[in-house]
Amino acid sequence: MGRGTKQKTERSATFSRWRQPNERLLLAGLRSCAWLVALAVVLIFLFLLYFSLPALRPESLKTLLNWHWRPYGGEFGILPMVVGSLLLAVSALALAYPLGIALCLFIHGLGPRILRRPLRLILHLMTGVPTVVYGFIAAFLLVPMLRQAFHGSGFSWLAASLTLSLLILPTIVLMLNSQFEPLRARLETSFVALGYSPEQALLQGILPLARQGLLAAAVLGFGRAIGDTLISLMLAGNAPLVPEAPLDSLRTLTAHIALVLATDAQSSTYQSLFVCGTILFGVSLLVNLSLRRLTRSILAPESPT
Amino acid sequence: MSRAQAGMIRFVCWLAAMTLVIVLGVAIVFLCRRGLPIIDSRLLFGDTSWWLAVSGQRPVWDGLWPALAGTLALVLLASVLALPVGIGAGIYLAEFARGKTKQLLSLPVELLAGIPSIVMGLFGFALILLLRRSIFHSANTSLLLAAAIIALLILPYLITTTQTALQGIDPGLRLTGPALGLSQSHTLWHILLPAASRGILGGVALALGRAAEDTAVIMLTGVVASAGLPSGLTEKFEALPFTIYYFTAQHTCSRELDLAFAASLMLLLLTWSLQGSALLLQRTLERS
Numbered sequence: 001m002g003r004g005t006k007q008k009t010e011r012s013a014t015f016s017r018w019r020q021p022n023e024r025l026l027l028a029g030l031r032s033c034a035w036l037v038a039l040a041v042v043l044i045f046l047f048l049l050y051f052s053l054p055a056l057r058p059e060s061l062k063t064l065l066n067w068h069w070r071p072y073g074g075e076f077g078i079l080p081m082v083v084g085s086l087l088l089a090v091s092a093l094a095l096a097y098p099l100g101i102a103l104c105l106f107i108h109g110l111g112p113r114i115l116r117r118p119l120r121l122i123l124h125l126m127t128g129v130p131t132v133v134y135g136f137i138a139a140f141l142l143v144p145m146l147r148q149a150f151h152g153s154g155f156s157w158l159a160a161s162l163t164l165s166l167l168i169l170p171t172i173v174l175m176l177n178s179q180f181e182p183l184r185a186r187l188e189t190s191f192v193a194l195g196y197s198p199e200q201a202l203l204q205g206i207l208p209l210a211r212q213g214l215l216a217a218a219v220l221g222f223g224r225a226i227g228d229t230l231i232s233l234m235l236a237g238n239a240p241l242v243p244e245a246p247l248d249s250l251r252t253l254t255a256h257i258a259l260v261l262a263t264d265a266q267s268s269t270y271q272s273l274f275v276c277g278t279i280l281f282g283v284s285l286l287v288n289l290s291l292r293r294l295t296r297s298i299l300a301p302e303s304p305t
Numbered sequence: 306m307s308r309a310q311a312g313m314i315r316f317v318c319w320l321a322a323m324t325l326v327i328v329l330g331v332a333i334v335f336l337c338r339r340g341l342p343i344i345d346s347r348l349l350f351g352d353t354s355w356w357l358a359v360s361g362q363r364p365v366w367d368g369l370w371p372a373l374a375g376t377l378a379l380v381l382l383a384s385v386l387a388l389p390v391g392i393g394a395g396i397y398l399a400e401f402a403r404g405k406t407k408q409l410l411s412l413p414v415e416l417l418a419g420i421p422s423i424v425m426g427l428f429g430f431a432l433i434l435l436l437r438r439s440i441f442h443s444a445n446t447s448l449l450l451a452a453a454i455i456a457l458l459i460l461p462y463l464i465t466t467t468q469t470a471l472q473g474i475d476p477g478l479r480l481t482g483p484a485l486g487l488s489q490s491h492t493l494w495h496i497l498l499p500a501a502s503r504g505i506l507g508g509v510a511l512a513l514g515r516a517a518e519d520t521a522v523i524m525l526t527g528v529v530a531s532a533g534l535p536s537g538l539t540e541k542f543e544a545l546p547f548t549i550y551y552f553t554a555q556h557t558c559s560r561e562l563d564l565a566f567a568a569s570l571m572l573l574l575l576t577w578s579l580q581g582s583a584l585l586l587q588r589t590l591e592r593s
Contacts, residue, residue: 031397124584128577128579132520227421288416
C-alpha cells in the first residue's frame with residue numbers, strides 16, 4: 001500500500017503539467033490515439049448491428065432461426081452453425097484443457113528441472129505458428145490418417161477439434177502459468193516447511209488457490225477456439241448440418257462467414273452473415289468481461305493463507 | 306495422497322509432455338520433408354528471370370514471389386498505419402491516463418484484442434458496402450482496406466507492450482529528467498522512451514508476425530489467388546497465407562501443392578523469426 005502511493009507521487013512529479021503549446025499539441029495527439037481505439041471498437045459494433053438489423057425483423061427472424069441453410073430456397077437458417085461452433089469449441093477445449101493442466105504441473109515441479117525451460121520455449125513458439133499452417137499440415141497429415149482409419153473423407157469434426165486443441169493449448173498453459181507463478185513464489189517455502197511433496201504442494205496447495213486462474217484459462221481457451229476461422233474452414237468439411245458423430249462434417253459460424261462471402265458475392269445472404277458476426281462479437285465480449293473479472297480478483301492483493 | 310497416486314499424477318504429466326513433443330515433432334518433420342526439397346532457385350520466380358520479376362516487367366506464374374511481395378506490402382502498410390497510433394495510445398495509457406479515464410480506455414483495447422479476426426474482416430467488408438451505398442459507388446475491397454483492418458487487429462499488441470514497457474521503468478530513472486531540469490516532453494523523449502525501447506520493439510515484432518499470418522481478415526478484404534504483384538493501394542493483391550489456404554482447397558497440379566508446402570515453411574519461418582527476436586529483446590530487457 002505504502003509503496004503504491006509513493007510511486008503515484010513520483011509519477012505526478014514527473015509529469016505534473018504540460019504547459020508549452022507544442023507539448024500540449026503532443027499530449028492531445030497521444031490522447032486522440034487512445035480514443036481512436038475506443039472509437040474503432042464502438043464503430044465495429046455499430047456496423048455489425050446496423051447491417052444485421054434488417055435480418056432481425058420478426059418475419060426474417062423466422063427464416064434465420066431455422067435448421068436449414070438453403071440460400072437458393074430462401075432458407076437462411078444459422079442454427080446449425082451456432083451449434084457447430086459451440087460443439088467444436090467445447091470439444092477442442094475438452095481435449096486441450098486436461099493436457100494444459102498436466103503440462104503446467106510438469107513445468108511447475110513434476111517434470112525434471114532441465115526440461116522445464118525447453119517446454120516453455122516450445123509453448124511460446126507454438127503461439128507463433130500461423131493457424132493456416134496448422135490447418136495445412138493437418139489437412140495433409142491428420143486427415144489422410146483419419147481417412148485410412150475410419151474411411152469417409154476425413155474432413156470432420158474430429159480432425160478440426162484435434163487440430164484446434166493444439167492451437168489453444170499454449171494459450172491455456174501460458175494463462176495457467178501466469179497464475180501459478182506468483183502463487184508458487186509466495187507459498188513454496190511454506191509448503192516445504194509443512195513437509196509437502198511436490199505433488200501435494202501443487203495439487204492440494206496451489207490448484208485450489210488458483211481456482212479463478214483455472215476458470216480464466218478455460219474461458220480464454222474457449223474464446224480463442226470459437227473465434228478461429230481457418231482450422232474449421234480447412235478441416236471440418238463445412239456441411240451446414242448438425243453432426244451426429246465425431247466423423248461427421250460440421251460448419252462453424254466463422255467458416256460460414258468466410259465461405260459465403262468468398263464464394264457468392266452478390267446475394268441477400270449478407271444480412272444473416274452480419275447476424276453471425278454480431279453473435280461472435282457478443283461471445284468475445286462476454287469472454288473478455290468475464291476474464292476481466294476473473295483475473296482482476298486474482299491480482300488484487302490478498303493476505304497469504 | 307498415497308505414493309501410488311503421486312506416481313500416477315507424475316506419469317500423466319510426463320505423458321502429456323511427451324505427446325505434445327511427439328505430435329509437434331511429427332508435424333515439423335512432415336512439413337520439412339515435403340517443403341525443403343521445393344526450396345530452390347525456381348521457388349520464388351518460376352521460369353521468369355528474377356530481375357524481370359522483381360521489377361514487375363514480367364508476371365510470375367509458377368512461383369511464390371507475388372504472394373511474398375503481397376504479404377510484405379501488406380505488413381509494411383499495416384505497420385505504417387498502426388505503429389504511430391498503437392505506440393501513442395500505449396504512451397498515453399501508461400503515462401497520462403489516470404483513474405476512471407484509464408479504466409474506460411483500457412477496456413476497448415482488451416475488447417479489440419479479443420474480437421475474432423473474421424469479424425474484423427466482416428467489419429472491413431461492411432465499410433465497403435457502406436461506401437458503395439453512399440459516396441463511392443466504385444469502392445471495392447483492396448490492399449489499403451486489408452492493411453487498415455490488419456492495422457486494427459495488431460493495435461492491441463502494440464498498445465499493451467508499449468504500456469507494459471513504460472510502466473516497468475524504474476521509478477528512480479523517472480526522476481532523472483526533472484532532476485536534470487528537462488521539460489516533460491524531453492523527459493519522455495530522451496529518457497523514458499529509450500529505456501522502454503526494447504520492450505516496444507519486441508511488441509512491434511510480435512505485431513508484424515500477427516499481421517503476416519492472419520488469413521481471415523484478408524479473405525474478406527481483397528486478397529485473391531492471382532493478382533500478380535501488388536500494383537496499387539486500391540488494387541487486389543496476393544498473400545502467402547491465402548496462397549496456402551487456396552492451394553489446400555483447390556490445387557490443380559502437384560506443383561501447386563509443392564508451392565503450398567514451401568509457402569507454409571516460409572510463413573512459419575517468418576513468424577518464428579519475428580517471434581524469436583521479440584523473445585530475445587524482452588529477455589535482455591529483463592536481465593538489464
